[in-house]
Amino acid sequence: MKHITPKEVESFLKQNQSLNIIDVREVEEVATGKIPGAWNIPLGLLEFRMHELDKTKEYILICRSGTRSARATELLEGHGFSVTNMMGGMLVWEGIIK
Known part of the structure; x- marks a missing residue:
């Protein structure tokens, strides 16, 4: 599983x-x-909405702490998507939010 930091x-x-x-x-x-x-695609709906994603694109997955996004990363990787998990999630995000 690939990881990226919130700072990156x-x-x-x-x-x-x-x-x-x-x-x-x-x-x-x-x-x-x-x-x-x-x-926003809640983890519980991701399996049912992955058809909306493009396998030629790379995705960064985030959640509150990095745990759910890690599960989402594993799910999408298993279906051939290029994905990266943001470690620590929104708990450690210091950037702009809207």
Whole structure:
């Protein structure tokens, strides 16, 4: 499983790099704030919505602490997606939230 730190994600965003971020937290959690541009697909729905994703793109998966996004990373990897887990999740995110 590939990992990325929140600081690395923040740095890429500050450089205006296009990132495909999927936030697997529940809708209520995301309502309190998310990384700008992140797409919310709760972990429980990910298996049913993976058809919406493009296997030619790379995705960064995030959650509150990094545990659910690790499970999501394993699920998507198993289906042939290129994915990276953001370690520590939103608990350690220091960047902008919307």
